[in-house]
Amino acid sequence: ETGVTQSPTHLIKTRGQQVTLRCSSQSGHNTVSWYQQALGQGPQFIFQYYREEENGRGNFPPRFSGLQFPNYSSELNVNALELDDSALYLCASSWGEGKETQYFGPGTRLLVL
Amino acid sequence: AQSVTQLDSHVSVSEGTPVLLRCNYSSSYSPSLFWYVQHPNKGLQLLLKYTSAATLVKGINGFEAEFKKSETSFHLTKPSAHMSDAAEYFCVVSDYQFYFGTGTSLTVIP
Numbered sequence: 544e545t546g547v548t549q550s551p552t553h554l555i556k557t558r559g560q561q562v563t564l565r566c567s568s569q570s571g572h573n574t575v576s577w578y579q580q581a582l583g584q585g586p587q588f589i590f591q592y593y594r595e596e597e598n599g600r601g602n603f604p605p606r607f608s609g610l611q612f613p614n615y616s617s618e619l620n621v622n623a624l625e626l627d628d629s630a631l632y633l634c635a636s637s638w639g640e641g642k643e644t645q646y647f648g649p650g651t652r653l654l655v656l
Numbered sequence: 657a658q659s660v661t662q663l664d665s666h667v668s669v670s671e672g673t674p675v676l677l678r679c680n681y682s683s684s685y686s687p688s689l690f691w692y693v694q695h696p697n698k699g700l701q702l703l704l705k706y707t708s709a710a711t712l713v714k715g716i717n718g719f720e721a722e723f724k725k726s727e728t729s730f731h732l733t734k735p736s737a738h739m740s741d742a743a744e745y746f747c748v749v750s751d752y753q754f755y756f757g758t759g760t761s762l763t764v765i766p
Contacts (some may be wrong), residue, residue, distance in 0.1 A: 547699075575751065585746055586700075599752050628732035633699065642753050644690070647700040 545570055547636050547648035555654045556624050564619045564651045566634030574598070574640055575617040577609060578633040582651070585635055592617055592642045621653075629655045658683050658749045662757035667674065671766045675734040677760045679747035682728065687728045690748040691721055694759075717741070737764045740755060 548567045559637050568575050578586035588601035594612035606622040615636070621628055633654050637644035649655045681689060691703040704715025711723045721732045721734040730747060742764045747757040 576755075578756075585758045586754070588753045588755070591753060601753065635700075635754075644702060644705055645754060646702070649691075649699040 547634060549632075549634050549648040549651050551651060552569070552583065552649070553652045553654075554618075555656065556596050557656050558624055558626060560624050560655060561620065561622045562624060564621075564632050566617045566619070566636075568615045568617070568634075568636030569646050571637050572636035572646070573615050573647070574637045575611055575615065575624055576635045576637070576645060577617070577619045579603070579628075580582060580631040580633055581627075583631070589619065591640070609621055624655045629653060658687065658751055658755045660749050662745075662747050662754055662756035662760050664760050665758065666718065668763040668765070669737045671739055672736050675732070675737045675741065675762065677732040677745050677747075677762065678759060679730045679732065680728050681747070681749045683728060683749055683751075685751075687704050688721065688750040689721075690750065690754070691715065691730075692746045692748060693734050694744045694746065696743075703732070703745075717729045737762075739764050740761060757763070 550565045576591040577589040589603050589654040590600040591598045595611045608620045611617045631650045633650045635647045637645045639644040659682045661680045672692040692700040703719050704713045706713045706723045714720045719734045744759045748754045
């Protein structure tokens with residue numbers, strides 16, 4: 544059984560650019576959630592995808608968007624990058640929506656200059 | 657609305673002494689509660705989960721947590737700290753999304 548994987552591990556972008564982060568869910572899981580973890584903070588919920596549909600969204604602007612594919616892998620896209628978008632982006636997968644245990648990937652560290 | 661308050665941002669203990677990391681939660685209904693650990697430059701690892709089956713929950717690596725509804729608390733404990741326990745610990749309350757606390761940094765002194 545493979546765990547949650549994310550790519551790339553590190554990324555450097557400049558302000559105004561666009562970025563795509565990728566996540567492969569754990570085998571058998573159909574739900575993916577994305578979180579932003581700023582330095583020294585707890586992760587903040589961005590959105591969740593369940594069976595390819597957005598299933599909930601946190602307090603993030605529309606320039607944060609996502610996709611889930613038929614194999615339940617997922618992408619997080621961020622347009623018009625701002626300096627404050629610098630953070631660790633975590634993907635988590637689970638079976639079903641709701642209060643199920645979420646299993647986290649190692650994260651993608653994004654630096655915006 | 658769901659929220660979590662971790663009462664200590666930093667905790668230091670000596671190796672071999674007990675660990676107590678405190679967490680209070682707010683939830684409009686019966687919550688699921690979790691503790692996760694994050695080692696430096698690593699992802700989040702599940703320590704344990706409460707889902708109303710039992711108020712005392714045992715997790716990995718000797719950790720356990722007790723759900724106290726009257727106190728809206730879910731404190732994490734371990735009888736004897738090990739050097740490898742040094743990490744950041746997050747308490748989480750869940751409906752369909754996870755609400756994380758701000759974390760407690762545990763230092764273990766040799």
